[in-house]
Amino acid sequence: MPLHRLLSLSCLLVAAASCGEQTPLVVEAECDTSQQIGEFETGRDLFLAHFDVKTDVDDLHAAAAVATFLRDPRFACVEYRAIAGTYGTQEGDYVEGPNVFELGFGQRWHDAHHDRATALLEVTTAVRRTLNAGGDVWIMEGGQSDFTHDVMMEIKGATPGIDLKRFHVVQHSDWNEGTTTPEKLAWVKEQSDYRKIADGNFSTNGTPNYNTPDRADWGRVLADPTVGTLWLEAKTIGERHNGDGYLNPSIAAGGFDFSDTAEASHIFGFQDQADASAFFDAFLGTETQDE
């Protein structure tokens, strides 16, 4: 059982108010530690959500979307880490949105932009724990694969016999591949279970289209008592920095772009969703409240 589950379980057992700082807490009754969600096995596997946040602001929407589905009680036992700043070789400004990650992931996010070495150490530690316990690692590559490469290299260096096919790396974007350090991409593609899926920015290609200029869903998203504040922060910071580097047209139009979340839909088996509205139909209003 993951450490935070033990902590939250013990909190319930002793009903101690002092346990409030362990986040996020979950409703234990909803937490089935051995459950298959898509290809992910809860209680065993680790989910890494990687975001480059450079220079497209859409990662802020993607981070909010990932945090939204992770709050669904069905995902209560999903062990995860979110990492901001996993960019590769692209020029331009990193988009500062720490509050999006703080609100979305609490203590389970790492800042690879400001302190890459610490992020690498912490994520590698979590990965090693999962691998040692027999689990697999599922990586949503919201950007380039440089950070993934470095994590895998650390693991391989410390455990030469490890089967690196236990890293399942999901990528949806030609552009992300093109801005990964070429030799790192080649190595990750060869060593991991690397899965290139159809682009999450477009429809009718076998993956959802989470990129839309349609702003109609903002009302229900911002009104949501659990994730409304998170989405407001993602919207605000996204609009503030849109065009500093790349001008995201859907976000400029007031809509949504959490296209990178298509990779998570592949991992967790909700890839049949058509679009952003279908995502919100599935995951808004089902959230587990943080305590």
Ligand SMILES: [Ca+2]
């Ligand atoms: Ca991205």
Ligand SMILES: [Ca+2]
């Ligand atoms: Ca698609």
Ligand SMILES: [Ca+2]
């Ligand atoms: Ca996009």
